[in-house]
Amino acid sequence: MAQQQRAVRTRRAVLEAAAAVFAERGYAAATIAEILNRAGVTKGALYFHFDSKAALARGVLQEQMRTDCHLPRELKLQEWVDAGMTLARRLPREPLLLAGVRLSADLDGHEVLGSAWPAWAGLTSDVLTEAQARGEVLPHVVPEETAQVFLGAWIGVQFVSQAVAGWADLEERVAALYDHLLPAIAAPAVLVRLDTAPDRGARVIAEAREKSAALTAAPA
Numbered sequence: 001m002a003q004q005q006r007a008v009r010t011r012r013a014v015l016e017a018a019a020a021v022f023a024e025r026g027y028a029a030a031t032i033a034e035i036l037n038r039a040g041v042t043k044g045a046l047y048f049h050f051d052s053k054a055a056l057a058r059g060v061l062q063e064q065m066r067t068d069c070h071l072p073r074e075l076k077l078q079e080w081v082d083a084g085m086t087l088a089r090r091l092p093r094e095p096l097l098l099a100g101v102r103l104s105a106d107l108d109g110h111e112v113l114g115s116a117w118p119a120w121a122g123l124t125s126d127v128l129t130e131a132q133a134r135g136e137v138l139p140h141v142v143p144e145e146t147a148q149v150f151l152g153a154w155i156g157v158q159f160v161s162q163a164v165a166g167w168a169d170l171e172e173r174v175a176a177l178y179d180h181l182l183p184a185i186a187a188p189a190v191l192v193r194l195d196t197a198p199d200r201g202a203r204v205i206a207e208a209r210e211k212s213a214a215l216t217a218a219p220a
Contacts, residue, residue, distance in 0.1 A: 011049045013039045015063065018056045019099035027057055027106050057103050064100035064116040071208055076131035077186055080124065081178055081196055082204045084154070088174040089201030091158075092167035101158060117155070121147045128185070136190045146185055153177055171198045 017039035021030045032053055036046060050056045073079045091097045104116045128143035137143070157177055161170040175198040182191055 007049075010041055010045050014041060014046050014049055014056070015059055016095060018050075019060050019063075019096040022057060022060060022099040023095050023102055027053075027103055060096060060099045061103055061116045063096045064104075064119075071204060071211070075136055075190060075193060076127055076134060077136050077182070077190060078194055080127045080131070081182075081194060082200065083123070083127075084174055084178065085171065085196070085198075085201035086204050087201070088171045089205060092170060105155075105159075117151060120154075121151045124150055136187055137185050138187060141185045146181075150177075150181060153181070171201060174198075175200070 014035070018030070018035045020038060021035050030053065032043075032046070035056065036043060039046065046056075050059060070079070071082065073082065087097070091101065100116050124147035125143045128137055128141070128146055131137045132139070132141060132143060154174070154177065157173045158170070161167055161173050175196050178194075178196040182194060182196070186194065
């Protein structure tokens with residue numbers, strides 16, 4: 001058990017070090033030597049988990065789809081908003097997510113690395129499809145098309161926020177994105193119930209942590 005825990009910690013340390021380097025330098029300029037130095041692990045330990053720099057980058061991209069902040073809601077559209085707002089809250093604060101943004105935008109490396117963008121579009125499409133089946137999304141909406149429109153707008157919001165404010169206004173910009181898109185797709189009775197405030201992500205993260213702490217503290 002102790003050995004397994006060490007392996008998990010080593011893998012995480014390698015991923016976080018790689019993410020920091022990728023976020024700062026991009027994929028092409030990043031080196032295994034610098035990642036090893038930041039992670040404080042041996043080359044053998046790194047290659048036990050990742051057999052190449054490309055595998056490391058793909059590992060970082062996969063982390064974009066992991067979240068400890070998902071909470072079921074009565075409205076599927078609120079779950080979709082919560083996913084976007086928690087990501088907007090976390091992204092400037094977590095090197096793994098920042099690295100994923102930079103790697104996903106590396107068009108020269110797409111054939112080797114892939115991108116988190118298709119997975120995010122697929123997630124959005126699935127949520128909107130379920131929401132439509134529940135009557136939350138208007139009948140004329142095509143979930144796959146809306147997912148692609150949202151993805152393009154989301155990517156643009158990220159880059160504008162980074163360029164003009166160093167990510168400081170990302171939550172406000174993402175909240176505005178939802179406020180402009182949702183009236184075109186949400187049933188009116190659902191729209192008025194959705195919480196798209198800029199601090200929504202922070203509140204959802206705090207709620208998720210409280211629930212996780214309560215579960216941990218509960219007697220077996």
